[in-house]
Amino acid sequence: MMLADPSKKYRRMYQRVDLADRQWPNNEINKAPIWMSTDLRDGNQAIFEPMNLEQKFKMFQMLVKIGFKHIEIGFPSASQIDFDFTRKLIEENHIPDDVYIEVLVQARDHLIERTFESLAGAKRAIVHIYNSNSPTFRQKVLNVDVAGAKALAMNAAERVKHYAAQYPETEWIFQYSPECFTATELEVAKDVCDAVTEIWEASAENKVILNLPATVEVSSPNVYADQIEWMHRNIARREGVIISVHCHNDRGCGIAASELAIMAGADRVEGCVFGNGERTGNVDVAAIALNMYSQGVAPELDFSNINEIIATVEECTGLPVHPRHPYAGDLVFTAFSGSHQDAIKKGFEFQKNQEIWDMPYLPIDPKDLGRDYDAVIRVNSQSGKGGIAYLLEANYNVVLPRRIQIEFSQIVQQVTDEQGTEITAQEIWKLFKSTYVAVKDGFYSSKNYRLSDDNGKQVIELDIAINGEVQHLRGEGNGPISAILDALQLPIDVLNYEERSVSSGASAKALALIELQVKGTGRSAFGAGVHDNIVTSSIEAIIACVNRLVEQGVLDQVRRTVDV
Structure with missing residues (x-):
């Protein structure tokens, strides 16, 4: 059985961008964006059992410790647990002064009112409204034309402004998302966004957030970058707008799309710490942040104890972090291949007294993430003498002459071939002693x-x-x-x-x-x-x-x- 002819069933769902003089390909990421964690909202609605209050609070504390200054804590108008959690954070004074809590709400009047009730007494808060303007949603979900979709957004923006005025003690930031931005005509997206920022009186002193999401990833990352750069150039009141991106991972390109979007003018990135979220997930914030770190750019997020972060995320979500996850996976710094092990072992011999990290196969120093070198080289039937020699040296300070390395590696390989499993440093040392001592x-x-x-x-x-x-x-x-x-x-x-x-x-x-x-x-x-x-x-x-x-x-x- 073969896949059906795609040309008869699928079509391009995005608009080509006329941007002949695009600038983003020549740009580099040289500073961190504003980070917004969606772990407690988008991430929470994508797990088998949504988090309870205790789990949400533990996750919130972890996000604060990592360094997020924008944290979306839930959908209080639609969930009593989210409403109660919002009140708990505010009434028990758990929110640091430099952190904005953020809540999501649909562009509906009664939901917006309920949202502001949940935020009463907050020092700083972001109210995030959204509605879709794409042709598919206009025609098949909302049953409105372009003008109708624009009217929904404008009415919601007016209501947000109205209710915010009733709580002057709070420092407000307003956020609007044209849901399914990537499948929306750019002129339509710009027109709706401009109407919203006009109502909110966006200015350099009164910043508002326009979040331009790849709600469903429908194009390659370069197209998304073109769309972001086009909006960056053409939206009104640009000095008063924080352009935010929220990439899902339907095509497996969320990280690349987000990075190119930053190069194209985005100021802010929304995502989950390890990429949790609906369908294939929100973008993986840890991967983007540590990509920057590996290039010498301070990410303004602290992943120096990544094992503790992994434990908290797994406990609260019930989802495992994949062993091959970039930077966080149990096996991501591990080499089983003999040639890789040999190169890493030799690299460590040169690296000891060097200031700049420059290692074969290791783009980042595991110790920067709170990992040690014990798991960098592990031995199985695919391994060679370099890995065995490294483990003995790292764990027992035993430096084997090259000729004995060659002989002993064959002995180890015979054992791993017979067992079909990995062999630990302790087992290698025991085998060495039984063979030679x-x-x-x-x-x-x-x-x-x-x-x-x-x-x-x-x-x-x-x-x-x-x-x-x-x-x-x-x-x-x-x-x-x-x-x-x-x-x-x-x-x-x-x-x-x-x-x-x-x-x-x-x-x-x-x-x-x-x-x-x-x-x-x-x-x-x-x-x-x-x-x-x-x-x-x-x-x-x-x-x-x-x-x-x-x-x-x-x-x-x-x-x-x-x-x-």
């Missing part, structure tokens, strides 16, 4: 030792159990390593030896890493030892490495012919 108790096993100095030579005396039989060995050399090898009298050479301090738990331990090669075979193996004492960890590493060579069959002949 625990083998010290195999064919050879060290019981105790004594180290001394004899005329500048290091002398070691060892009690070694070889295949269960304890033997006393003695060796000397320039240092403990050469003395141990001399005592063992095995045909092996040291290819590589490194010491590390391991931070795993309350106290640091010494980690010794060694690679031994059997003479004449070209075969080698790695071993490790972990102990409070570095000499002890070195002995354990050598014994573990010898046992691995025995396990691999490289020392089979040697142990039968060499008299240890």
